[in-house]
Amino acid sequence: MQEIPGDLKFMKSHEWARVEDNGTVTVGISDHAQSLLGDLVYVELPSVGDEVQAGNACAVVESVKAASDVYTPVSGEIVAVNESLADKPETINEDAYGDGWLFVVKAGSRDELQELLDPDAYAELVENEEH
Amino acid sequence: MTQHTILNASHRALGAKMVDFGGWDMPLNYGSQIEEHHAVRRDAGMFDVSHMTVVDLRGARTRDFLRHLVANSVDKLKVPGKALYTCMLDERGGVVDDLIVYYLDEAWFRVVVNAATRDKDLAWIERQAAAFDVAVAERRDQAMIAVQGPNARAKVLGLLSEETRARAGKIGKFAACEGDGLFIARTGYTGEDGFEIIVPEGEAVALWDRLIAAGVRPAGLGARDTLRLEAGMNLYGQDMDESVSPYEAGLAWTVALDEGRDFIGRAVLESQKAAGAPRKLIGLVMDEKGVLRHGQRVATPAGDGEILSGTFSPTLGKSIAFARVPAAAGEDGVQVDIRARLVPVRVVKYPFVRDGQGAPGV
Numbered sequence: 001m002q003e004i005p006g007d008l009k010f011m012k013s014h015e016w017a018r019v020e021d022n023g024t025v026t027v028g029i030s031d032h033a034q035s036l037l038g039d040l041v042y043v044e045l046p047s048v049g050d051e052v053q054a055g056n057a058c059a060v061v062e063s064v065k066a067a068s069d070v071y072t073p074v075s076g077e078i079v080a081v082n083e084s085l086a087d088k089p090e091t092i093n094e095d096a097y098g099d100g101w102l103f104v105v106k107a108g109s110r111d112e113l114q115e116l117l118d119p120d121a122y123a124e125l126v127e128n129e130e131h
Numbered sequence: 132m133t134q135h136t137i138l139n140a141s142h143r144a145l146g147a148k149m150v151d152f153g154g155w156d157m158p159l160n161y162g163s164q165i166e167e168h169h170a171v172r173r174d175a176g177m178f179d180v181s182h183m184t185v186v187d188l189r190g191a192r193t194r195d196f197l198r199h200l201v202a203n204s205v206d207k208l209k210v211p212g213k214a215l216y217t218c219m220l221d222e223r224g225g226v227v228d229d230l231i232v233y234y235l236d237e238a239w240f241r242v243v244v245n246a247a248t249r250d251k252d253l254a255w256i257e258r259q260a261a262a263f264d265v266a267v268a269e270r271r272d273q274a275m276i277a278v279q280g281p282n283a284r285a286k287v288l289g290l291l292s293e294e295t296r297a298r299a300g301k302i303g304k305f306a307a308c309e310g311d312g313l314f315i316a317r318t319g320y321t322g323e324d325g326f327e328i329i330v331p332e333g334e335a336v337a338l339w340d341r342l343i344a345a346g347v348r349p350a351g352l353g354a355r356d357t358l359r360l361e362a363g364m365n366l367y368g369q370d371m372d373e374s375v376s377p378y379e380a381g382l383a384w385t386v387a388l389d390e391g392r393d394f395i396g397r398a399v400l401e402s403q404k405a406a407g408a409p410r411k412l413i414g415l416v417m418d419e420k421g422v423l424r425h426g427q428r429v430a431t432p433a434g435d436g437e438i439l440s441g442t443f444s445p446t447l448g449k450s451i452a453f454a455r456v457p458a459a460a461g462e463d464g465v466q467v468d469i470r471a472r473l474v475p476v477r478v479v480k481y482p483f484v485r486d487g488q489g490a491p492g493v
Contacts, residue, residue: 041443
């Protein structure tokens with residue numbers, strides 16, 4: 001299992017969020033989530049310019065085993081999506097917290113981030129799920 | 132209670148992701164299902180299939196009994212060691228299970244049935260066997276390892292004694308032999324050549340380890356499912372069950388309406404054959420991105436059907452599926468409802484994959 005970077009925040013539904021230096025928020029799924037899904041074969045991303053609401057599904061990741069909605073942890077405008085996943089969805093399996101990012105949101109406010117779990121709390125959640 | 136095969140600790144030591152499968156704790160994958168799939172298509176992989184139910188049928192009238200029990204004709208089995216794929220049906224022509232029958236001698240046939248249907252199958256077989264004075268014995272003392280892939284046979288043969296190697300090297304497809312305490316069948320569920328080996332439990336771990344040392348890659352149930360669907364093989368419970376006849380499950384080729392043989396379900400099959408079965412099983416390929424999955428609605432100009440088995444095909448790089456649709460459905464205008472979006476799909480002949488590559492037209 002990949003080490004969880006300290007600058008990430010998590011949703012209980014296994015998405016991560018990272019506030020970038022320019023204030024935008026990058027979103028992906030956790031290493032735990034990719035390991036549950038298994039080999040990913042298809043990713044459906046939002047479009048740049050879409051307005052998204054925190055807690056709403058705005059992407060789909062599909063593995064050989066199952067399709068899973070991805071929820072955005074913050075509201076705002078989609079300003080970038082990871083186009084390279086169209087050809088290489090397995091990047092999420094290989095590097096969930098890095099090259100496997102899904103989309104970037106220009107968030108209206110930072111308040112929604114306060115609701116999210118820090119890495120320790122998320123690690124505990126995963127631990128409890130496994131038992 | 133979850134059951135464990137004798138190889139359970141071996142799977143865990145290899146880091147397998149385990150899942151419940153029909154009450155058995157089985158490996159889904161050992162890391163990457165797709166890499167395991169490719170290993171079987173390109174080289175050699177192996178599956179622990181010890182959860183499957185091996186049943187020995189003994190008695191002077193065993194052949195007669197099987198003539199009655201299954202829809203394919205065991206009279207095709209003329210040489211000891213030969214195997215036959217068949218369904219056993221209930222009186223309404225519904226599929227109780229699919230199985231392989233091995234003919235060993237006139238007083239001994241061996242059948243291998245599914246794990247998830249074990250209790251039901253054994254009860255059914257025993258009930259039918261009583262009238263034929265056939266003894267039904269489940270072989271819980273045996274494990275089973277399927278070694279599959281273009282290099283699978285060579286790797287297995289290299290581990291056998293000289294005498295057994297000579298014998299096992301000569302058996303044709305869909306036949307079996309015994310040797311070195313093993314029951315070695317040239318059968319499988321991947322579309323590749325290979326062996327299914329029935330081995331006494333006490334020797335199974337050693338055989339597994341020797342196969343690993345010979346370069347055979349362990350593969351989980353995940354890869355087993357994508358391999359069998361690419362090969363156009365049905366999965367009981369998903370592609371057929373008691374609610375459908377073999378004709379509605381793409382299994383007409385396994386039904387023998389041979390003269391004078393009164394097998395269970397025959398009357399229903401004969402009338403269905405005369406009138407035409409109301410539904411049929413078709414193969415689908417989706418060129419768009421996404422994955423066809425069990426239960427999705429299939430829209431055709433002749434009415435709706437549904438996806439039975441659906442998956443991503445690692446060999447083709449796109450999604451494939453079996454669907455059951457109205458018999459009148461043609462090849463045009465077939466669409467699948469994926470999250471409320473109708474996606475066009477192509478109706479194709481299966482197997483979807485042959486000789487490690489996409490079949491022509493797929």
